[in-house]
Amino acid sequence: MTTEPRSTEPRSAGASPAEAARPAAAQPDSARLPVAVLGATGLVGRRLVARLARHPWFKPAALFASERSAGRAYGELVPDAANLPADTAALTVRACAWSGTDMAVHETLVFSALGADVARELEPALASAGALVVTNASAFRMDPRVPLVVPEVNPDHLALAASRPFGRGAILANPNCSTIGLVLALAPLHAAFGIRRVHVVTLQARSGAGLAGLQDETLTGDVVPFIAGEEEKLERETARILGLDLPISAACHRVDVTHGHTLAVSVELETEVETAALAQAFEAFVAPADVAALPSAPRRVIELVAEADGPRPVRDVDRGDGMAVSIGRLRPCPILGHRFVTLSHNAERGAAGGTLLLAELARARGLLGDLLERGDT
Numbered sequence: 622m623t624t625e626p627r628s629t630e631p632r633s634a635g636a637s638p639a640e641a642a643r644p645a646a647a648q649p650d651s652a653r654l655p656v657a658v659l660g661a662t663g664l665v666g667r668r669l670v671a672r673l674a675r676h677p678w679f680k681p682a683a684l685f686a687s688e689r690s691a692g693r694a695y696g697e698l699v700p701d702a703a704n705l706p707a708d709t710a711a712l713t714v715r716a717c718a719w720s721g722t723d724m725a726v727h728e729t730l731v732f733s734a735l736g737a738d739v740a741r742e743l744e745p746a747l748a749s750a751g752a753l754v755v756t757n758a759s760a761f762r763m764d765p766r767v768p769l770v771v772p773e774v775n776p777d778h779l780a781l782a783a784s785r786p787f788g789r790g791a792i793l794a795n796p797n798c799s800t801i802g803l804v805l806a807l808a809p810l811h812a813a814f815g816i817r818r819v820h821v822v823t824l825q826a827r828s829g830a831g832l833a834g835l836q837d838e839t840l841t842g843d844v845v846p847f848i849a850g851e852e853e854k855l856e857r858e859t860a861r862i863l864g865l866d867l868p869i870s871a872a873c874h875r876v877d878v879t880h881g882h883t884l885a886v887s888v889e890l891e892t893e894v895e896t897a898a899l900a901q902a903f904e905a906f907v908a909p910a911d912v913a914a915l916p917s918a919p920r921r922v923i924e925l926v927a928e929a930d931g932p933r934p935v936r937d938v939d940r941g942d943g944m945a946v947s948i949g950r951l952r953p954c955p956i957l958g959h960r961f962v963t964l965s966h967n968a969e970r971g972a973a974g975g976t977l978l979l980a981e982l983a984r985a986r987g988l989l990g991d992l993l994e995r996g997d998t
């Protein structure tokens with residue numbers, strides 16, 4: 622059970638202890654692209670702002686949330702704002718406007734950490750006004766106009782957005798926070814052996830349900846075997862990203878863990894191999910060179926956990942600055958052939974860090990185009 626306070630997001634404005642100790646980016650402001658963050662006061666938005674505040678290419682310049690937060694300095698609204706640069710903490714939070722037209726974020730890179738209902742209205746409005754929206758919300762993940770991308774796995778899907786399908790701008794989507802851990806584990810196996818079928822049971826942390834999830838007293842000491850829409854997202858998004866018509870059976874559970882989604886995966890491969898071959902495939906997996914060079918890319922995207930009882934959220938969730946997927950407990954499965962456990966940080970790899978990596982990829986592949994000409998290139 623969690624030992625962290627439930628009333629606020631526990632870490633320094635979203636940073637891990639190692640991150641909090643790291644100084645903010647030293648680059649001159651003029652060399653960084655000003656970006657906007659929607660939902661900046663939420664669990665994901667705080668982590669996004671903390672990452673952006675020390676980012677070499679981007680800097681937080683416009684922060685948006687609901688009417689409840691509007692008009693107040695960002696530093697007053699988030700805990701441990703002292704870890705943020707003074708100019709970020711001093712930004713006045715503005716309310717999202719439904720039309721999107723008076724938010725003054727046209728031709729801007731916009732990170733969205735809004736809930737799906739708000740995102741469904743606002744993100745296309747901003748994109749058609751010329752923004753490039755990189756979103757955590759689920760609203761458009763299955764929309765054929767929107768690339769759904771895990772940069773190490775399907776970076777070429779970004780090309781879908783090159784034609785600016787929403788008019789002047791585009792939306793790029795980060796997958797569901799459990800999908801990312803599953804996709805990063807399945808991609809090397811599919812490349813090496815082919816995959817026939819997958820069964821996955823998730824144990825998903827409180828923080829996957831946002832700040833409200835951290836505060837949910839009813840979850841204390843409990844397991845909830847239902848998360849609305851989650852099993853469908855995991856099944857559909859994984860198939861879309863891998864480009865496979867893959868039978869996947871998912872069973873999703875909310876558990877009393879603070880951060881980190883654990884997945885117990887069983888897989889049937891097209892090729893008959895010893896389970897040790899799966900470990901070799903995980904070890905050998907590397908991102909495309911341009912993805913591996915991005916500022917938010919982890920040094921190793923898959924980390925094999927040596928301990929017999931791992932991976933475990935408390936011990937392993939921050940591996941690779943929260944951007945690595947930990948895999949352990951590789952063993953034969955009497956039904957599907959092989960089984961293992963994955964762990965990834967839902968709010969970092971699965972959200973804030975994931976969208977930042979996606980935006981970096983968009984910039985590296987030229988998708989930001991004239992947006993970046995006003996800043997660093």
Ligand SMILES: NC(=O)c1ccc[n+]([C@@H]2O[C@H](COP(=O)([O-])OP(=O)(O)OC[C@H]3O[C@@H](n4cnc5c(N)ncnc54)[C@H](OP(=O)(O)O)[C@@H]3O)[C@@H](O)[C@H]2O)c1
Binds near residue numbers: 662687831967
């Ligand atoms: N939590 C995760 O691990 C995770 C992982 C992957 C994806 N996601 C997705 O990321 C998004 C954000 O999740 P979260 O966990 O950060 O949620 P959260 O903690 O509940 O934060 C929600 C944010 O949205 C703002 N907001 C709420 N209603 C609004 C409205 N009507 N207009 C404008 N802003 C509004 C809130 O502002 P106020 O502070 O002013 O209320 C807050 O900034 C969701 O789509 C979620 O599904 C989350």
